[in-house]
Amino acid sequence: MLAIDAAAYRSPWRRRHPAAKAVLAGTLLLCALVLPPWPGAPITAAIALAVALGWARVPPRAFLRSARAPLAFIVTGSLTFLVSVDTSGLTWAPGGAARAGEVIGRCVAAVLAQLLFAMTTPLADVLPRLARRRGLAGLAEVAGLVYRMLSVVLETVDAVRRAQADRLGALSWRARWRSVTGLAAQVFVLSFERARRLEDGLRDRGYTGELAVSVGPLPLRGRFLALAPLPGVAAAVLTVALSLVPGLG
Amino acid sequence: MHIAEGFLPPLHAAAWTVAAAPFVVHGVVRLNRQLRENPEAKLLLGASGAFCFVLSALKIPSVTGSCSHPTGTGLGAILFRPPVMTVLGTITLLFQALLLAHGGLTTLGANAFSMAVVGPWAGYGAYALTRRLGGGLLVAVFAGAFTADLVTYCVTSAQLALAFPDPAGGFAGALTKFGAIFAVTQIPLAVSEGLLTVLVVRLLRSTSAAELIRLRVLKEGGVAS
Numbered sequence A: 001m002l003a004i005d006a007a008a009y010r011s012p013w014r015r016r017h018p019a020a021k022a023v024l025a026g027t028l029l030l031c032a033l034v035l036p037p038w039p040g041a042p043i044t045a046a047i048a049l050a051v052a053l054g055w056a057r058v059p060p061r062a063f064l065r066s067a068r069a070p071l072a073f074i075v076t077g078s079l080t081f082l083v084s085v086d087t088s089g090l091t092w093a094p095g096g097a098a099r100a101g102e103v104i105g106r107c108v109a110a111v112l113a114q115l116l117f118a119m120t121t122p123l124a125d126v127l128p129r130l131a132r133r134r135g136l137a138g139l140a141e142v143a144g145l146v147y148r149m150l151s152v153v154l155e156t157v158d159a160v161r162r163a164q165a166d167r168l169g170a171l172s173w174r175a176r177w178r179s180v181t182g183l184a185a186q187v188f189v190l191s192f193e194r195a196r197r198l199e200d201g202l203r204d205r206g207y208t209g210e211l212a213v214s215v216g217p218l219p220l221r222g223r224f225l226a227l228a229p230l231p232g233v234a235a236a237v238l239t240v241a242l243s244l245v246p247g248l249g
Numbered sequence B: 001m002h003i004a005e006g007f008l009p010p011l012h013a014a015a016w017t018v019a020a021a022p023f024v025v026h027g028v029v030r031l032n033r034q035l036r037e038n039p040e041a042k043l044l045l046g047a048s049g050a051f052c053f054v055l056s057a058l059k060i061p062s063v064t065g066s067c068s069h070p071t072g073t074g075l076g077a078i079l080f081r082p083p084v085m086t087v088l089g090t091i092t093l094l095f096q097a098l099l100l101a102h103g104g105l106t107t108l109g110a111n112a113f114s115m116a117v118v119g120p121w122a123g124y125g126a127y128a129l130t131r132r133l134g135g136g137l138l139v140a141v142f143a144g145a146f147t148a149d150l151v152t153y154c155v156t157s158a159q160l161a162l163a164f165p166d167p168a169g170g171f172a173g174a175l176t177k178f179g180a181i182f183a184v185t186q187i188p189l190a191v192s193e194g195l196l197t198v199l200v201v202r203l204l205r206s207t208s209a210a211e212l213i214r215l216r217v218l219k220e221g222g223v224a225s
Helices: A003-010 A018-034 A037-055 A060-082 A096-118 A123-130 A137-166 A173-204 A222-227 A230-243 B010-037 B041-057 B073-080 B082-100 B108-132 B137-163 B170-207 B209-214
Strands: A083-086 A089-092
Touching: A003 A060, A003 A096, A003 B082, A018 A037, A018 A096, A018 A123, A018 A222, A018 A230, A018 B010, A037 A060, A037 A096, A037 A230, A060 A083, A060 A096, A060 B170, A083 B170, A096 B082, A123 A137, A123 B082, A137 A173, A137 B010, A137 B041, A137 B082, A173 B041, A173 B170, A173 B209, B010 B041, B010 B082, B010 B108, B010 B137, B041 B073, B041 B082, B073 B082, B073 B108, B073 B137, B073 B170, B082 B108, B108 B137, B137 B170, B170 B209
Parallel strands: none
Antiparallel strands: A083 A089
């Protein structure tokens, strides 16, 4: 299982309704995007981090490990703002560092809000609920199937990779190419084989096209739902208040 | 190259979502029709989506010596056709955002436009054109995968240039800057993805001809359609 999904299944917020958690993380995400980067981004990021580690009790090591890769991409991607291209060639961009800082700040806050939702809400709780919405049923059912098959396929990928490594499949450039093409083809064959076996099994059980999944009831509790927008509101109020302080805004 | 969560200004993120929406809706309509006519196809689509996710996470040896990830959109478009690939690609991008923190929810529209809409259509166009001009299956597959990969990155460069025009050179300067940076890594990667896709299809032709016939990539008797 993927690390973020595993954390979501273990989350103390697992029994909270996904809609309430979407309101909480969504408000913070909105703050990250629309508030002025200074001081909005650090405030939103700090509140998202506090909610994730303090209130939702996401394990800090897992949270930071999941944030590491996207944040590294954001920092390296923002380096392009430091240079400018014109007819004379490549030069240092005026105000490039400030622009890079703004984008990095906004992204850090947004990524933390996104992770707050992802690490407290398994997709298995979201997709069946979307399938009940009119017009989204077919899409959500296919997405649900992709999600369920993904765990099996990822296990297969791990097993094939281990087998290839045991046969020295990563020893040379040529061997790595052979391994990766073999892996892709093997995953294709196994995925389709599994789909066909599932199809046969379902047909034997009188499959009519409906893949109804039993979803445990998760009440949309009024208190949690009422509290959900508060971190975002706090970020907005604090940002406006600090913007009014001379020398800070 | 996924545009990270929060990277695009809100107006750009919204505009790209609006731009991608008609293609995704068209794909969903086609998907729903396909599922009504053939409910068993749901399982095949589930398997295809899982395959697309894994394909985009494979590390391929890059020409520069490092490792890179293929987009998988070319192979997906050739196997499943662009409208279905638009839906599967969008689902894959959503899962990558929520399960890997790779890409984002607010940038889903922009990423879907480049990777699930333009990339697959351009790749499929190159594949179909090469076949029509009399090119062999594997040559067409290379053309499709190479084009899909490269066009995806060109669109991403344009999206970034529109969002962050260069202070001196404007949109053109920013496009040159992002394009030049991507060209260093992406042209070798597009070649690598093209080669990988050719090898995968060659292997599939010998091990899974029945599936390729079912997907109308091959005709009965193993002849490329």
